[in-house]
Amino acid sequence: MSPAGFVPAPPSASVAFRARLAHLVSPLRRVRPRVPFFELAIHRTPTLALYRNLLRHAPDDNIRTRVQYLFRKHQHATGTEKTKQQLLKGYKWLDAFKKAREGDEKQREIFIRYSRLIAVRVEKHYWKRLARAELAHQAHLARRPILTGALIKATLFSPPLPRMKPQPPGISGMIRSRMRARDRRIAHVERLIEEKADLRAEAAFEEEGVLLEGQRVTRVYSGEAATGWNAPIRDTINLYNRLLSRDIARAKTPVSPALQATLLAARREKVANKTRERARERRGVVLPGTLRRxxxxxxxxxxxxxxxxxxxxxxxxxxxxxxxxxxxxxxxxxxxxxxxxxxxxxxxxxxxxxxxxxxxxxxxxxxxxxxxxxxxxxxxxxxx
Structure with a gap:
């Protein structure tokens, strides 16, 4: 009997068995890499080699194009199971390509039929792509900006511009970004002016302390040291003042003769367009403008x-x-x-x-x- 609270040491046979068991199980333990598998060279190098071999041994151009499409489709896969399935499929295709090249008639017939199927699908997708492109072009024409003949007067944020309906997002973004930049510059200038006033107060306080003590001390804010503090602030304020003066010059920009000619041409086209609309309405055509009126x-x-x-x-x-x-x-x-x-x-x-x-x-x-x-x-x- 061991004393109360005392745990006896395990027998030597048990210790030996545990050490042997740990030696057998330790190599079977799953080790997770610190980076994703798709960033490891052990995955990337064989995958690229498989892709090159598939392109090299593809029976014809249609199948080669299909291989390129599938590779681009699945190249961003991050799931291990889906990636493994696609890699197994790729190796299976590679074996079939090699058999067909070595003279396997069955594989050749399969790939001939598969190539014809791909050719039909490619033609179908070609015409679908043309139709989608045409629909997208028609939608773009329906939403394209049209000159109204009016003028956007010059402001601090934009020179004189022709009024367009709908207004292009680029113009709206330009005006909005310039408004925000001007607000940021003004706020920064105000902070710099306050810091400059604080430096003057610190310099005056330091000068007063030097005069009272009557001894030579190291100057931090006054004297020659003040130049090092004030120069960057002065340069930044001068830069912002030049930028703000550009805004004022932009607001005073006159309307150019080319812009005047563009606006007059837009107004003539608007009158001609409305004249054509009224003629169509007199012939009995019901237009969206007719219903609105x-x-x-x-x-x-x-x-x-x-x-x-x-x-x-x-x-x-x-x-x-x-x-x-x-x-x-x-x-x-x-x-x-x-x-x-x-x-x-x-x-x-x-x-x-x-x-x-x-x-x-x-x-x-x-x-x-x-x-x-x-x-x-x-x-x-x-x-x-």
Missing amino acids: ARKGPPAHILVHMSPQERHLDRVVRGVGEVGYVGMIKRRMGVKLRDGGKGLARENGWDLEGEAREKVLGDEKAYWIEKMRRMERNVRLERG
Whole structure:
């Protein structure tokens, strides 16, 4: 029996067994590298060698192009499992390429069919790429900036510029960056001026201390040492003043003759474009501008003198329909209807004659009589 609290030493056989077990298990322990596998030469060098061999032994150009595409597609893979799958696939392809080159007829037939499949796919992607490029070009044309003929006056942040719609992001970014730079420079100049005032106060304080003690001391802020403190601040302030004066010169930039000619040409083109639009509208073409004007109300100087009833009628007349209530109001207001208003006449039975017309009018009269009777009954029931 060992004393209480005393743990006996293990037997020598157990110690030997543990040492032998550690010696056998230690080589099997997984060692994680300190860098990712795709940055190790032990992975990069064999992968590049595999890629070169695949290109070298590819049966034809179509398959070689496919190998290049797959390599570019998977070259950024960082997952170990997916990378391993693609590498195994690459070695499998390399073995098949070598067999086909050595004369294996089965592999040759497989690669001939695969090459034809790739050729068809390449042609399909070629036409898709052309279609996408054309669609992208049309979208670019729809969003391209157009000169409006107006002028952006010169400011501290930009010289005179032609007004474009929509305004290019580069111009907006230029103005915004110059505004921020000017604010930063002004704030920096103010800090430098404060530091310069602090240096003058320190120099005055040091001079006062030297005079009081009456002995020679090392000057830190006054005397010749003040030049070393003030020179960098003075140079920086002078630099910022020159940059700020450039902003003022930019704001005073006159409009150049070339810009004036560009604005006049843009205004002439705008007038010509609007003239073509009006001609198309007179021919019956409904343009986006036509719909926008139809949705708008009368001008302010006319709208202010219109009664609520007139505003309501104007809003109804601007509708796109020509039958029903809208058609009736348009006919009453004297609006010219298509086909002489036959659609409204057909709906109301005005184009009928004889007994058919009398029947429609009788049905309408009976409808209104019944409606008035029911309204009167409802009123009597409410009154009790």
